[in-house]
Amino acid sequence: MPLRYEVSNGTAVVILDRPEVLNAFDDELGQAALQAVEKAAGDDGVRCIVITGEGRAFSSGEDLGALADGYQRGEAAPLGNVLVDRYNPLIRAVTSAPKPVVAAVNGVAAGAGASLALACDFRIASEKAKLVLAFIKVGLVPDSGGIWFLTKMVGAAKAWELAALGEPISADEALRLNLVTRVAPVDEFEESWRSFAGELASGPTRAFALTKRLARSAMESSLDAQLDLEGELQAEAGRTRDHLEGVQAFLGKRAPKFEGG
Numbered sequence: 457m458p459l460r461y462e463v464s465n466g467t468a469v470v471i472l473d474r475p476e477v478l479n480a481f482d483d484e485l486g487q488a489a490l491q492a493v494e495k496a497a498g499d500d501g502v503r504c505i506v507i508t509g510e511g512r513a514f515s516s517g518e519d520l521g522a523l524a525d526g527y528q529r530g531e532a533a534p535l536g537n538v539l540v541d542r543y544n545p546l547i548r549a550v551t552s553a554p555k556p557v558v559a560a561v562n563g564v565a566a567g568a569g570a571s572l573a574l575a576c577d578f579r580i581a582s583e584k585a586k587l588v589l590a591f592i593k594v595g596l597v598p599d600s601g602g603i604w605f606l607t608k609m610v611g612a613a614k615a616w617e618l619a620a621l622g623e624p625i626s627a628d629e630a631l632r633l634n635l636v637t638r639v640a641p642v643d644e645f646e647e648s649w650r651s652f653a654g655e656l657a658s659g660p661t662r663a664f665a666l667t668k669r670l671a672r673s674a675m676e677s678s679l680d681a682q683l684d685l686e687g688e689l690q691a692e693a694g695r696t697r698d699h700l701e702g703v704q705a706f707l708g709k710r711a712p713k714f715e716g717g
Contacts, residue, residue: 458485460510461492466503466657466716467650468496475511480519481568486542490549497553503716504657505553506649507576508560509569517567517590535596543568543600550575551601551672554665556656560649561585561636564624571600574609577668578656579636580649581627587635592622608675609635660698661716 460471470492472479479485489507496505509515523533550557550572559565559576566588573579573587589606591598598606598619606615610633618625630636640648656664666689673685693699697717705712 457488458482459488459492461495463496463499463502465654466501467506467653468492468499468502468504469506469508469653470496471508471510472515473510474519475509475513477519477521478513478516478564478566479509479511479569480516480521481542482519482522483542486546490542490546493546493549493553493557497549497555500716503555503659503661504653505555505557506560506653507550507557507572508649509562511563512584513563513569514559514561514565514573514585515569516564517569517571520594535599539599543571547571547575547601554668555661556653556664556668558649558653558656560645561587561627562645564588566590568600568602571598571602571605574605574635575601578652579630580645580652581630581636581639582645583627583639583641585627585630585636585639587625587630589619589622592620606635609633658714660696660702660714662696662698663693666693 458474460473462469462471470489472485472489474480474485493505496502518538526533556578557576559573559579561573561579561581563582563584564586565573567590570587570589589598589602603615603619606618625633625635627636627639631639638648638652670686670689674682677685698714701714702712
């Protein structure tokens with residue numbers, strides 16, 4: 457299997473496991489990753505999802521080596537179909553998951569691998585990690601939502617610069633640009649992302665899901681539409697067990713024990 461799936465203490469960990477090709481995506485890995493994210497998203501026992509890579513890379517994106525024969529014959533690959541069938545469903549699954557999704561970026565995240573990391577709600581990066589919008593280096597355009605996420609995060613001018621130059625973005629530079637949440641030393645990296653995911657997994661899962669909807673909506677909604685949505689979602693949040701527990705804990709001057717409902 458090109459992927460491993462583990463669940464522990466409310467956190468599902470999706471490990472891209474093709475280290476011999478820097479966890480590049482082929483059809484099998486793409487389908488497995490989509491199924492894993494959908495499985496975790498639909499599991500009430502999972503309250504946080506982590507995506508990471510085995511070995512020294514998060515993911516190098518599309519496995520161009522698998523397409524080498526066709527390219528050597530001068531044949532164009534059906535890249536549009538690859539996006540529609542493989543990457544777009546995965547990006548939509550990540551962004552629509554009703555719980556936090558964390559990218560534990562252990563190494564290089566290039567091409568669609570960078571887009572996948574950017575699609576996640578949070579990014580914990582190893583100090584050795586790099587984000588690379590490598591598309592332009594092979595005469596392609598950013599895909600899998602990469603430039604859409606970048607534009608929302610750093611603005612259109614900077615997103616265009618990063619995409620046009622295709623230069624590696626170091627972990628420290630990514631942190632300065634607010635592209636990652638935290639940067640951890642290599643020997644503390646796994647402990648850092650597991651601790652972060654654990655905090656999210658013990659939080660008010662439904663409130664996280666509703667806040668995620670609000671954050672996505674705010675990117676495109678008018679203020680009036682956003683205020684209306686806030687009223688709708690706050691009413692829903694106010695009916696959850698976690699809200700009741702949070703208020704009772706506050707009044708009782710104790711730490712809340714959220715159950716995710």
